[in-house]
Amino acid sequence: MSATRMTWLRNRAGKLFVIGAGVLLAFSLSALIFAIFTDRSGEVNETSAELIASLEGKRDAAADNLNSVHTALVQGLPGVDLDRMGRDTEALRNVMLSVTDLSASARDDRSAQAMLDSRYEFWDTSSRTLTEFVPDWLATARVEGAPQVYTMSEFEPDMISVNGADFRYFGVARFDAVSAEAAADAAVSAAVQRYVLFIADTTAAGQVSGFEAYVVSSETRDALAEAKASS
């Protein structure tokens, strides 16, 4: 019986072989057509996005870990109150922004001084911020062409003394010009960056109780801009 089956297979081997090969070819042809005509760029983009997202997630997790290690390390240090320092930084940032806000006070020095004097209580007649900084800041902005608009791009006060509940901060804020023209040659010209030195005090209630700003010399500005560009 198996012999007859063998014979039967023998007789049809050629046909089966050709049919099998044909089926195989049909399969691979359809696979080829599928590969050619289906757009898988979406799938690739999705894979890339997933990969990048997962790596970013890991990077962010590492950064979070670094921050928590840092917070744990710093929290117990004498005089350190991170929550308050965060609030103080925000309060000081607001003062710095209104002191350097040229759009609101560009009309003339006197109106700018009057506006700031009425808004904040901590400046008195000996204040250099109103009498020296504001006119200086406005003058240099005018000298450098049309009223320049700056955005404060760096503001990191360092606490330099604790006196009872009063904290004192020091820092050098960086301002970048935002006009389209200035932005275009920002890479080559240091003139589009300005630095302001500040020393400020805050009280336990989170009030700013003192604020002095100084225009940083153009020599230092150029040196800082150069150091920043080369780093």
Add this chain to the structure above:
Amino acid sequence: MVSIGNDPSGETPDGSSRRKRFVLAPDDGRNNGAQAGPGAVKLDESDEQSRPAISRMTWVVGGGLVVAALLTGVASGMITDASLALSEETISTAKALQAERKSIDGTAAALSELKEIDRALVTAQESAGQIARLQNDYRFFTVAIASEGGMLKGPMVDGVRRNLAPHFATDVSAAAVNPWYLLSEDASAPSGTGLPLSFDSGFAWSAQRPYLVTTEGVISVSWLAHETRPAEGQSPAILAWARANYDPVRKTFSDVEVGTTAMGEQLRQEVRAQ
């Protein structure tokens, strides 16, 4: 040839053919025997065995189909691979992110190994105070430096510089151990005194107290140079500042940044490096 003639009968459905063969087998044998004798049967069988099961033509056609199938299979595989490959940009971004994470992890590991930060803050402040004193010592040479056209030289100056050097990392620029700021007004101080105690400079450096360690594990310390004789009714102005990072492990300062305010720059005594 008889066997080829037999082929069509084989195409009939399985069951019927088997039954037919089974039923007809003895008859067949008899017929064969009657017609051609045993020899003929033998000859027929050997012919069937010697004839290849698959003809050359079939081999060529089938083989061609198989080869074509393999080629298209490989081609479609390649196309799929190519279309699923990640772009260069994605790969470089991924590498950058991995490197970034590695460096953050390294910083965190180094930070968690820092011990006794409170003590490091104290030593940083002590070192900063000594730097401020040495920078203040440079003020005594303002007259000499001004008379030399701003040139910084002399054994006394070298002495101060030698004392400053150990506080800084070896790779800081020479400017860190030179006078950070000198007041031009000091150059017209009564000459010939030469005595530090009788010298009344118009400004002074003061080291500020550090309270924090950065996430990079260094302590950022600031110095401020302020007027000592402010105009009446005015608070002392800031003329210059300096900032540097104190490494609690190496116990030296690096990344020194020195700057002047616009006012300080106007009142500055120029100093030229040797």
